[in-house]
Amino acid sequence: MKTPRFVIALTIVNLVVLMAVLLQGRPTFAQSAVPVLRGRGLEIVDDQGRVRASISVLPGHPVANAGAFPDTVILRLIDTKGKPTVKLSASELGSVLGLLGDSEQTYSRIESTGTNSFVTLENEGGTEHVIKP
Numbered sequence: 001m002k003t004p005r006f007v008i009a010l011t012i013v014n015l016v017v018l019m020a021v022l023l024q025g026r027p028t029f030a031q032s033a034v035p036v037l038r039g040r041g042l043e044i045v046d047d048q049g050r051v052r053a054s055i056s057v058l059p060g061h062p063v064a065n066a067g068a069f070p071d072t073v074i075l076r077l078i079d080t081k082g083k084p085t086v087k088l089s090a091s092e093l094g095s096v097l098g099l100l101g102d103s104e105q106t107y108s109r110i111e112s113t114g115t116n117s118f119v120t121l122e123n124e125g126g127t128e129h130v131i132k133p
Helices: 005-022
Strands: 041-045 051-058 061-063 067-069 072-078 084-091 094-100 107-113 116-122 128-131
Touching: none
Parallel strands: none
Antiparallel strands: 041 051, 051 072, 061 067, 072 084, 084 094, 094 107, 107 116, 116 128
């Protein structure tokens, strides 16, 4: 059985194209870094898919008898049990840094609102200490 000349010619062309692609010699580089990452929120998850840190923008909303609550940006660092242990928030009203302990009553809070600032410390037994300038 004779092999048609067309099949031989096609094979040779394919080999030439393959060699040209393989021998181009230009290295492959990763794309350059994007200068700004934009989004409405960011979540960092662990190997089990649990959210361990998040940054989000909470939209403002009206509050009964208090006017309106402004947009707030909040950063949360979350432990393996899903409990936020560090919270940092900022809005037009001021900013708060909260460090939470093992129980709901154990926390430290640094707050600056308007022209006032203070530190609040509370232990599990309910003992609270407020430090003001």
